[in-house]
Amino acid sequence: MDKYIEMIRIRFLMMLAYRTNYYTGILIYCINIGAYYFLWSAIYSGKSAIQGMSIEQMTTYVAVSWMARAFYFNNIDREIAMEIKEGKVAVELIRPYSYLGMKTMQGLGEGVFRLFFLSLPGVIITAFLFPLHFSSDMSTWGYFALSIILSFVINSQLNLLAGVVTFFTLNNEGLLRAKRFVIDLFSGLILPISFYPSWAQEVMKYFPFQAISYIPSMIFTESFQGQAIIDGLLFQLVWSVILLIPLQLLWKAAKKRLVVQGG
Amino acid sequence: MDYAIEVEKLRKEFKSYSSRSGLMGAFRDLFTRNYKIIRAVDDISFTVKQGEMVGYIGENGAGKSTTIKMLTGILTPTSGEVVVNGMNPHKEREAFVRTIGVVFGQRSQLWWDIAVQESFRLLKKVYRVSDKDYKEHMEHVIETLDIGPLLDKPVRKLSLGQRMRCELAAALIHNPPLLFLDEPTIGLDVLVKLKIRQFLKEINEKYKTTILLTTHDIADIEALCERVIMLDEGKIIYDGSLQRLKENWGEGKQVQFTFAKEVTDGELGVLTSDLKVGWRKGEQANSWIAHVPPVHVSDVISRVVARYDIQDINIDEISTEEIIRNIYEEGVVHG
Numbered sequence: 231m232d233k234y235i236e237m238i239r240i241r242f243l244m245m246l247a248y249r250t251n252y253y254t255g256i257l258i259y260c261i262n263i264g265a266y267y268f269l270w271s272a273i274y275s276g277k278s279a280i281q282g283m284s285i286e287q288m289t290t291y292v293a294v295s296w297m298a299r300a301f302y303f304n305n306i307d308r309e310i311a312m313e314i315k316e317g318k319v320a321v322e323l324i325r326p327y328s329y330l331g332m333k334t335m336q337g338l339g340e341g342v343f344r345l346f347f348l349s350l351p352g353v354i355i356t357a358f359l360f361p362l363h364f365s366s367d368m369s370t371w372g373y374f375a376l377s378i379i380l381s382f383v384i385n386s387q388l389n390l391l392a393g394v395v396t397f398f399t400l401n402n403e404g405l406l407r408a409k410r411f412v413i414d415l416f417s418g419l420i421l422p423i424s425f426y427p428s429w430a431q432e433v434m435k436y437f438p439f440q441a442i443s444y445i446p447s448m449i450f451t452e453s454f455q456g457q458a459i460i461d462g463l464l465f466q467l468v469w470s471v472i473l474l475i476p477l478q479l480l481w482k483a484a485k486k487r488l489v490v491q492g493g
Numbered sequence: 494m495d496y497a498i499e500v501e502k503l504r505k506e507f508k509s510y511s512s513r514s515g516l517m518g519a520f521r522d523l524f525t526r527n528y529k530i531i532r533a534v535d536d537i538s539f540t541v542k543q544g545e546m547v548g549y550i551g552e553n554g555a556g557k558s559t560t561i562k563m564l565t566g567i568l569t570p571t572s573g574e575v576v577v578n579g580m581n582p583h584k585e586r587e588a589f590v591r592t593i594g595v596v597f598g599q600r601s602q603l604w605w606d607i608a609v610q611e612s613f614r615l616l617k618k619v620y621r622v623s624d625k626d627y628k629e630h631m632e633h634v635i636e637t638l639d640i641g642p643l644l645d646k647p648v649r650k651l652s653l654g655q656r657m658r659c660e661l662a663a664a665l666i667h668n669p670p671l672l673f674l675d676e677p678t679i680g681l682d683v684l685v686k687l688k689i690r691q692f693l694k695e696i697n698e699k700y701k702t703t704i705l706l707t708t709h710d711i712a713d714i715e716a717l718c719e720r721v722i723m724l725d726e727g728k729i730i731y732d733g734s735l736q737r738l739k740e741n742w743g744e745g746k747q748v749q750f751t752f753a754k755e756v757t758d759g760e761l762g763v764l765t766s767d768l769k770v771g772w773r774k775g776e777q778a779n780s781w782i783a784h785v786p787p788v789h790v791s792d793v794i795s796r797v798v799a800r801y802d803i804q805d806i807n808i809d810e811i812s813t814e815e816i817i818r819n820i821y822e823e824g825v826v827h828g
Contacts, residue, residue: 232621233618233621236614236615236618236619237615240611243606243607244607247606247607247647317600318600320562320567320597320600321595321597321602323565323566323567323586323590324565324566324567324590324593324595324602326587326588326591326619326620327587327619328587485569488567488568
């Protein structure tokens with residue numbers, strides 16, 4: 231376990247190695263949340279609630295979605311793809327650790343760093359500018375924390391899956407781009423799932439995407455109450471277990487197929 | 494466990510895709526692709542004893558790196574048996590890699606953006622090296638390789654020679670009994686090369702570390718290895734002592750003449766036709782090199798000097814590099 235914790239620390243150091251990135255990161259979060267705030271206030275103009283959500287809930291939803299995204303989002307798919315493309319994966323395989331496990335830990339290090347050092351300052355700054363509503367109920371915070379951990383797990387599993395596919399295709403820039411777009415769209419980051427037409431909502435029940443952003447944000451804005459919270463968390467938990475299966479199978483096949491490029 | 498490495502009929506095949514030419518060809522490639530099976534390593538067998546230092550040499554693309562990758566568990570062999578440190582590298586990867594150290598000359602295993610000591614610290618955790626062992630072993634390594642002042646610098650700011658010494662130290666953090674070095678001296682200056690060679694010799698003596706080394710620099714082999722394994726097109730063409738290689742191939746002298754005027758191969762050949770002399774064009778203008786059996790050296794020189802105007806003569810031992818070049822050009826069968 232030691233080595234995995236050490237890896238998180240290393241990731242912190244790496245993120246801190248480039249300070250300009252750090253400051254622009256905070257700025258980007260404020261801009262994103264601000265842009266969505268103005269967009270939604272235009273849509274809401276005059277109406278007190280759409281689909282059962284008030285403007286205040288919606289702004290909070292947007293702010294929280296972005297904050298949660300800072301935590302669950304990572305680039306390990308791209309990193310795996312790059313390591314395979316450049317043949318660096320050879321070096322990873324001579325280390326006594328699980329490659330996918332270590333990648334996940336790097337993602338976690340990155341996520342924790344972004345959550346506390348990028349998005350938290352970002353949200354605090356935006357909280358002064360726009361009306362955000364934070365729950366005072368401790369149990370909501372608790373559910374939310376649990377929920378974004380599961381978001382991280384599911385999103386990382388999808389990233390690992392997409393990354394491992396590179397072992398077979400050796401270049402899958404297109405797939406990674408498509409995956410990123412699909413997750414942003416169907417996870418409820420851009421638009422809450424309850425705003426989609428009902429047939430689309432029905433279809434999305436069979437995909438893991440809403441477990442990534444929609445569920446934790448709905449929990450945080452207290453749009454989910456009682457049983458809905460439990461259902462949401464269960465939905466996340468089930469998916470994070472199911473996704474382990476294709477991941478294991480693909481990884482096993484990938485190791486056999488590995489071609490180290492160059493040298 | 495007497496053998497560090499045992500390899501039996503090891504083979505690795507790759508599919509190599511070829512693209513068709515032109516636009517139509519590119520469209521056809523979308524549906525079906527032509528490929529050939531290429532055998533990078535072709536049924537090789539050898540063993541390496543513990544504590545041995547073995548040079549693994551061959552031209553580019555001969556299959557050296559592929560073998561190393563199979564021995565370290567990175568690539569799965571197409572067929573054949575590999576037992577390294579008593580384990581199957583692919584089946585027991587995590588336990589196995591604890592017992593080896595690897596340096597890839599062309600690939601960094603340190604983390605690019607962070608200080609060297611942070612990489613060391615992570616590796617120390619990864620290999621579960623105790624503080625005591627680390628202090629005892631690494632202090633010495635750091636001192637010998639003279640990398641103390643580099644430890645707090647990020648890897649991206651190091652020169653190649655500095656980085657290479659750090660890479661070597663990183664591969665030795667867990668003091669492995671077996672060390673794979675894939676072109677460790679590539680692109681380094683003479684002083685760094687010397688330091689690295691000296692260091693390798695020292696750890697071999699001190700810890701009986703087995704070392705398998707691939708290199709293009711024959712001087713590395715001469716300095717370190719008693720035994721060489723030579724690879725060509727995926728097959729082993731020579732496996733034995735460097736000494737024997739020299740005796741079989743390196744007898745005789747090399748006499749280099751620099752002529753004042755242009756001379757042809759034919760003329761020289763006629764001149765020494767009754768002696769066993771091979772002529773080869775030298776690198777400078779009008780210079781020719783004769784490969785002469787020891788007994789004929791004076792004979793050849795006197796004939797050439799009597800006939801031509803000579804600017805310079807050099808007599809050398811045949812270098813290992815020369816021997817290896819001859820083997821590649823003529824095949825291992827002598828004559």
